Amino acid sequence: MKAVFIDKDGVVYTGVMRPGFSAPTAPRTLEESILCEGVAEALDLLKNHGYLRILVTNQPDIAYGTMTQENWRLIREEIDKLSFDDVYVCFHGRKEKCRCMKPEPGMFEDAVRKWDIDVSSSFIVGDTENDAEAGKTIGCTTILLDRTYNSGISSDVRAKSLLEAAKWIVGHP
Ligand SMILES: [Mg+2]
Ligand SMILES: [Zn+2]
Numbered sequence: 001m002k003a004v005f006i007d008k009d010g011v012v013y014t015g016v017m018r019p020g021f022s023a024p025t026a027p028r029t030l031e032e033s034i035l036c037e038g039v040a041e042a043l044d045l046l047k048n049h050g051y052l053r054i055l056v057t058n059q060p061d062i063a064y065g066t067m068t069q070e071n072w073r074l075i076r077e078e079i080d081k082l083s084f085d086d087v088y089v090c091f092h093g094r095k096e097k098c099r100c101m102k103p104e105p106g107m108f109e110d111a112v113r114k115w116d117i118d119v120s121s122s123f124i125v126g127d128t129e130n131d132a133e134a135g136k137t138i139g140c141t142t143i144l145l146d147r148t149y150n151s152g153i154s155s156d157v158r159a160k161s162l163l164e165a166a167k168w169i170v171g172h173p
Helices: 039-048 069-079 106-115 129-138 162-171
Strands: 002-006 051-058 086-090 123-126 141-145 157-159
Touching (some): 051 106, 086 106, 106 129, 123 129, 129 141, 141 162
Parallel strands (some): 002 123, 051 086
16 A cells, blocks of 8 residues: 555644744644645545555643643544544653654554555655654655745655645656
């Protein structure tokens, strides 16, 4: 199988600016969760070209006490209305040093094993260095979305949105 690993915040849902943070942060409630433009179209396009669509997201806010379990449940219900083939979530905090929090590749490794994914024909679409690093570690093509906060970070490809990234992927099989 070939797959596109897709980051959640800043890619599928818009990031939320908060005082004291230099870059947008994850939505912590359903109300803060604004779906990015073109996501449904991008997921359909990838599916039609034979790609698994796998969400891989760090969600440490519950561990940090900045998001409630109930708010995550509501957000997850919305995610499950999208057509992802699988969803991997790391709920650990940074101090736990788990194997799954990006840039660690644990979520990717689990998906590769479960779905028999050929990483060399697969992609990661993300917006941070963590996404690009995890993708590099497992050996897929890395695509970063153009954001002011990631301009210094290298990736194989740049795109403006998940939809633009999806169009690039299906044009470069
Ligand atoms: Mg992100
Ligand atoms: Zn983890």
